[in-house]
Each structure stands twice: as structure tokens, then as C-alpha cells.
Amino acid sequence: MSKDERLYGELQPEEIEDAEISQIILTQQEFFSKEYSVLKTGTILPLRSKLIGLQPFIDEDGVLRMNGHLKYAHFLPHDVRMPIILPQKRWVTKLIVKQHHEKGHHVAGANQTLASLSNRFWIISAREEIHEWEKECSKCRRRKARTARQVMAPLPNIRFSLRAFSHCAVDFAGPFITVQGRGKRREKWYLCLFTCLSSRDVHLEMAYGLDTDSFLNAVYRMTSRCGVPEKMSDNGIFFVGAVKELRELADKFDKDKLLKSAANRGMQWNFNPASALHFGWVFECMIKSAKRAMYPILSSADVTDEDLVTAFAGAEALINSRSLTYQSAHPDDNIPLTPNHFLHGCIGGQFAPESVDKSDFHPRK
CATH class of the missing domain: 1.10.340.70 (Endonuclease III; domain 1)
Structure with a gap:
């Protein structure tokens, strides 16, 4: 060239x-x-x-x-x-x-x-x-740039308490289908979850309907076992994990009746804004954990009311036995702190029920 x-x-x-x-x-x-x-x-x-x-x-x-x-x-x-x-x-x-x-x-x-x-x-x-x-x-x-991190605000006063369940939040999940009698009739029951805002303990109750009286009965059973809370928080009518039937709660829940019943027992009731999930992340994550613990136990089996109540109790024990602190592999470290330590003084959660689905496996199902 x-x-x-x-x-x-x-x-x-x-x-x-x-x-x-x-x-x-x-x-x-x-x-x-x-x-x-x-x-x-x-x-x-x-x-x-x-x-x-x-x-x-x-x-x-x-x-x-x-x-x-x-x-x-x-x-x-x-x-x-x-x-x-x-x-x-x-x-x-x-x-x-x-x-x-x-x-x-x-x-x-x-x-x-x-x-x-x-x-x-x-x-x-x-x-x-x-x-x-x-x-x-x-x-x-x-590509490697770090996203901006939100500065976390200080915890409110309601998150600090010496007694478990003195400041509570409540949420619903479900429905759970149970068989009645010989299995021809079925009913829809719901999970009512109470969580302590300070110790992060949970208490699971079964609600037999979406009306105000059924919810108040669940609250009475909870307060009889765990004590009367000073404040109770609720995220309104939009319950996590609920299906179409839970929207009926908008018409059936009487907030005036809830406030009156709570006031008679010295409780202060706070309703979070509707559709504001960031107001209730404390009990939103607990509902997710409860459903995750419930579904492997129930599976797709036909369960009775007794099986459902037993599964609720087992799920409650599992959730309350979770670790609240970081557990290292050092041999000198103590056992991790769990919500059960605030209730019973031990880890607990060692007697959870097995799956109630006893049906044999069939390749076509």
C-alpha cells in the first residue's frame, strides 16, 4: 500500500x-x-x-x-x-x-x-x-451507585412498655374454610391477630364472623388471657390477606361501638388511615408470618374447628419463639431473646402440631 x-x-x-x-x-x-x-x-x-x-x-x-x-x-x-x-x-x-x-x-x-x-x-x-x-x-x-437510604425516625412512645400487650395492634386474615358435622356443610372463620408493639409478642384468636360482635368477642378472649391493653391500634377495613368477603367489614364494623366498648374498659382505640400500609407495618409483617406458619400445617386438607384452633395455637407458639436479636456462632454467647421470654421466660415453640393433611399422594391430584 x-x-x-x-x-x-x-x-x-x-x-x-x-x-x-x-x-x-x-x-x-x-x-x-x-x-x-x-x-x-x-x-x-x-x-x-x-x-x-x-x-x-x-x-x-x-x-x-x-x-x-x-x-x-x-x-x-x-x-x-x-x-x-x-x-x-x-x-x-x-x-x-x-x-x-x-x-x-x-x-x-x-x-x-x-x-x-x-x-x-x-x-x-x-x-x-x-x-x-x-x-x-x-x-x-x-450501575454500582448506592441508592439513597431513608433516615429512620425515632420510635414513638407506644413502642416502649414494660408489660406485654399493654400497647397492641390488631389485624385480620383469612378466611379459613372448616367442615361442620359430617363434612357436607362448610363455614368461613377468620384469623384475628393481636401483636404487642413493644415485646413483639403475638396472640391469635379465631373470629367467627365479620361483624362487630364477633370481633369484640375475640378482643374479650384476648384481654382475659393477656390483660387489658392501654392502647389498641387498627388499620381500618383493609385487612392484609383478606379476600373479597373481608370488604363486607366496611358495612358491618361499627366503630362507635368499638370505641364505646374500649372506653368502658380503659382502652384507647386508634384507627390508622385507610390504604396507608406504612402506618401498620408492625402487624402487617406479623400477618405474613402467621399465614406462612398456618398454610404448611393446614395444607389443602378439610379441617374442623378443633383443628383450626389447634393450628392457630401452634402458629402462635412458632411465631413467639422467633429470635429478636442476632445470634452469633460464638460459644460464649447466650441464647437469643424471643417474644416467649416476655411471656413464659423460655424460648418455647417446641410442641407445634404436624400437618393435618393425612391424605395419600395421588399423581393425578
Whole structure:
């Protein structure tokens, strides 16, 4: 190819390679000036040289290469056997690292990028160069950027109490279908969950309807066993996990009757705004845990009222035996603190019922 032809048209692969080699030679002559001049004369490198361990030499094109232990592995490409030596913190090195980094679509790690570079180049402090470019790459910085974290507000006074269930929150879940008599008739019962806002204990009661009286009966049973709370919180009519039938609670729940009944017993009732789930995350997560503990026990079996009450009690014991603190593997650490410690002084939860689904497995079902 003549000199005039090289001034026009698209760049050819050999032209790009010649330009790359020329820039590499200039960079090597600038950074390794002493080593380059010594090797050019054919003398031995000084012992204090950074390249003494690489056994460098200059090839016929004037490129400084490493003479490695794969010198006679002729089945490998020439660049793999004798890679080009590149200095660190130079623009040529940075652009070559950038090229191989982008070949990995910005998701290849430092090891993969280094393996790709080693097929042709030997960069001094290569890992540092790769990590430095990953910090400068705008796309990687956007991809690895941390999202803003919400500053948590201090806990309200209702979350601090010495007695369990002195400040409570209540929520519903269900319905749960039970068989009556010989199994021809079925009824829908609901789970009424009470959780302590300070000790995180839960108490599960079965509600026999969606009317106000059924809910008050569940509250009376709870207060008879756990004591009368000072404050009770509710998230209104939109109960978590409820299906279409629970929307009937909007018409059947008499809030005035609830407030009057609570006032007669010294309780203060607080209704959270409707559709504001962030007001009730304390009992929302407890409902999720209760349903997760209930469904493996009940499965898809036909259960009676007795089975359902037993499953509620077993789920309550399992939830109250969960750990409230981090438990390390150190042998000197004490047992983790659980909600049962506030109620019974022990972990508990060791006598949970097994699954009530005793039906044989059938491949067609």
C-alpha cells in the first residue's frame, strides 16, 4: 500500500495495528527509557530494574516484550507466548484497559478483564490499573451507585412498655374454610391477630364472623388471657390477606361501638388511615408470618374447628419463639431473646402440631 493510498478511505486493520504499535513503542521508550536503551545495545539490564524479572527483549518491530516460560509453546499465538510490556498510569495503557473492559460489557470482573489482557499484554500492576478504570467508568459508577437510604425516625412512645400487650395492634386474615358435622356443610372463620408493639409478642384468636360482635368477642378472649391493653391500634377495613368477603367489614364494623366498648374498659382505640400500609407495618409483617406458619400445617386438607384452633395455637407458639436479636456462632454467647421470654421466660415453640393433611399422594391430584 502506497503512502498516498493511506491518506484516503476507511482505516484498514493493518493501519490500526500499525498506529497502536507505534504508540506502544513511544510509551515504552518514554517510561522504560533506560531499559530500552540498554536492551537496544544488547547489554544486560541492571539488577535494580523493574523489568529484570520479566527477561525483556526487543523484537524486530521495536516492541518491548516479555520472555516468559511459554517461549517454546509454538502452538500458542506469538502475543500469548511473548506479551507486550506496558507501563502503568499511561494513557495508552488506560485506553487498552478500557477497550477490554468494554468487551466484557461492564459486568466482567477484574479477573476476567485481566485474563483478556493477558492474551496480548503484560501490564505492570495490572489489577490496580483495572480497578482504577472501573472507578472512572461512568457506566459502572451509575450501575454500582448506592441508592439513597431513608433516615429512620425515632420510635414513638407506644413502642416502649414494660408489660406485654399493654400497647397492641390488631389485624385480620383469612378466611379459613372448616367442615361442620359430617363434612357436607362448610363455614368461613377468620384469623384475628393481636401483636404487642413493644415485646413483639403475638396472640391469635379465631373470629367467627365479620361483624362487630364477633370481633369484640375475640378482643374479650384476648384481654382475659393477656390483660387489658392501654392502647389498641387498627388499620381500618383493609385487612392484609383478606379476600373479597373481608370488604363486607366496611358495612358491618361499627366503630362507635368499638370505641364505646374500649372506653368502658380503659382502652384507647386508634384507627390508622385507610390504604396507608406504612402506618401498620408492625402487624402487617406479623400477618405474613402467621399465614406462612398456618398454610404448611393446614395444607389443602378439610379441617374442623378443633383443628383450626389447634393450628392457630401452634402458629402462635412458632411465631413467639422467633429470635429478636442476632445470634452469633460464638460459644460464649447466650441464647437469643424471643417474644416467649416476655411471656413464659423460655424460648418455647417446641410442641407445634404436624400437618393435618393425612391424605395419600395421588399423581393425578
